[in-house]
Amino acid sequence: MIESTVTANASELAPEWRRLELLGQSLALERQGEPVPDALIDDLKKAQHRVIGARDEHRTWSALNTTLLTTLELDVLACAVGPEAEPRLGWLFQTLQPTRPHPYPTLALIQELFALEARQIDELYGALGDTGALRRHRLVNVNAPGPYETIRPCEGVTSRLLGRADQPLAPPGANPVTLRVEWDQLILPEACLEALSEFLLWITHRETVFTHWGAQPTGGPVALFSGPSGTGKTFAASAIATRLGWPLYRVDLGRLVSKWLGETEENINTLFDAAHGRPMVLQFEEADSLFGKRGDVKEARDRYANLEISHLLARIETHEGPCILTTNLRRNLDPAFGRRFQLALEFPRPDATARGRLWRALLPPRAPLQGVDPDFLGRTVNLTGGEIRNAATHAAFLAAGRDGAIGLPEIALAVWRELGKRGKPVSPSDLGGLACHRSGVTS
Numbered sequence: 001m002i003e004s005t006v007t008a009n010a011s012e013l014a015p016e017w018r019r020l021e022l023l024g025q026s027l028a029l030e031r032q033g034e035p036v037p038d039a040l041i042d043d044l045k046k047a048q049h050r051v052i053g054a055r056d057e058h059r060t061w062s063a064l065n066t067t068l069l070t071t072l073e074l075d076v077l078a079c080a081v082g083p084e085a086e087p088r089l090g091w092l093f094q095t096l097q098p099t100r101p102h103p104y105p106t107l108a109l110i111q112e113l114f115a116l117e118a119r120q121i122d123e124l125y126g127a128l129g130d131t132g133a134l135r136r137h138r139l140v141n142v143n144a145p146g147p148y149e150t151i152r153p154c155e156g157v158t159s160r161l162l163g164r165a166d167q168p169l170a171p172p173g174a175n176p177v178t179l180r181v182e183w184d185q186l187i188l189p190e191a192c193l194e195a196l197s198e199f200l201l202w203i204t205h206r207e208t209v210f211t212h213w214g215a216q217p218t219g220g221p222v223a224l225f226s227g228p229s230g231t232g233k234t235f236a237a238s239a240i241a242t243r244l245g246w247p248l249y250r251v252d253l254g255r256l257v258s259k260w261l262g263e264t265e266e267n268i269n270t271l272f273d274a275a276h277g278r279p280m281v282l283q284f285e286e287a288d289s290l291f292g293k294r295g296d297v298k299e300a301r302d303r304y305a306n307l308e309i310s311h312l313l314a315r316i317e318t319h320e321g322p323c324i325l326t327t328n329l330r331r332n333l334d335p336a337f338g339r340r341f342q343l344a345l346e347f348p349r350p351d352a353t354a355r356g357r358l359w360r361a362l363l364p365p366r367a368p369l370q371g372v373d374p375d376f377l378g379r380t381v382n383l384t385g386g387e388i389r390n391a392a393t394h395a396a397f398l399a400a401g402r403d404g405a406i407g408l409p410e411i412a413l414a415v416w417r418e419l420g421k422r423g424k425p426v427s428p429s430d431l432g433g434l435a436c437h438r439s440g441v442t443s
């Protein structure tokens, strides 16, 4: 799935930039009504010749898998990438479009630079449409078709072309998650672990199944993790990324959604363009906000939200790379969405045995313990993994504060505090076998 990259070295690309620069210089002179000197025309011809030669031998653009692009499409690509590869071009383009001072070219500027004829102008607009190869291969971006829209390379295109190390930069709108989780740290029923392993197969064996065996291609894979808070959904996403050795990025839906109509869609596009072809796992937390009552449109604002959501879901589905959506509310899910995922997995609350294992795993491994039996703790109070982690850590702080070992009184108090966070009245009987250790403590 991840394309291997053959990078052009900077000297192979130099004639491309030189040619654009000379085209820009002659356009500036023409606009002022001045003659273009013969020397400039000669230089332009030479540059043109070198550009064609290098392109024919696939020495320049092969890093971007552009073998099927037309000459005009390559010219557009060069104009979009040029300002990033060669700042001189950015400044030149900026002076050539004084009412839209932007280092990236507009369609109008490209049309003028290459003195395109009517037929070629149609081709230019076609090339930048949704179905044009430049857009399909996520090479360039244009917000809307129109002569004064700027054309930019998609994220990562310039660095792929130039062989610059692909900076491990988070795609816009996403935050890196550095937590590493080994597979054996996951405490889940065997059936869940098995389903998670199957999800990994969808990632690691794409090439075999889609390319070699000719299965009907799908984007993704997309997994939906649902289940109560604290059951390990986020933790499992880290385990998947760790197993793959890929970075995990958590997408903040709040940062993606803009109050400006249309901008959200742009943000969504920027995110997925940046993620395209890069080995990474994308995780969307609280995905229920995406699947909430679609179609029940009460206000205009809702309708926009629905449009944005449809757009986001469409991009998730077509994105080639793993996406994990997590939600605490399975029931709210429109069943029509279920079919969109390659895996839908319900994370159960841990049973007594699993809780015992969680206590054993989550009490700080080098902390002194006194009279603590993790299996007893697992049997006696019904907490989720997340609650056990919090309680175990809180108990450790209580013990450290007393300069002593973690014992049942510390654990009883920590569990009491944790139960208090559920927002419901807590009674000592909720502490089960720990109740007798909570002497003297009041909430």
Ligand SMILES: Nc1ncnc2c1ncn2[C@@H]1O[C@H](COP(=O)(O)OP(=O)(O)O)[C@@H](O)[C@H]1O
Residues within 6 Å of the ligand: 185, 186, 187, 188, 227, 228, 229, 230, 231, 232, 233, 234, 235, 236, 326, 347, 358, 362, 384, 385, 386, 387, 389
């Ligand atoms: N099934 C589990 N296996 C191992 N640890 C777990 C599990 N569930 C929860 N935990 C612990 O609780 C913490 C919080 O869980 P988290 O993954 O954030 O829950 P969720 O995303 O389902 O709300 C984890 O970081 C981990 O330490």
Ligand SMILES: [Mg+2]
Residues within 6 Å of the ligand: 230, 233, 234, 235, 285, 326
């Ligand atoms: Mg979570």
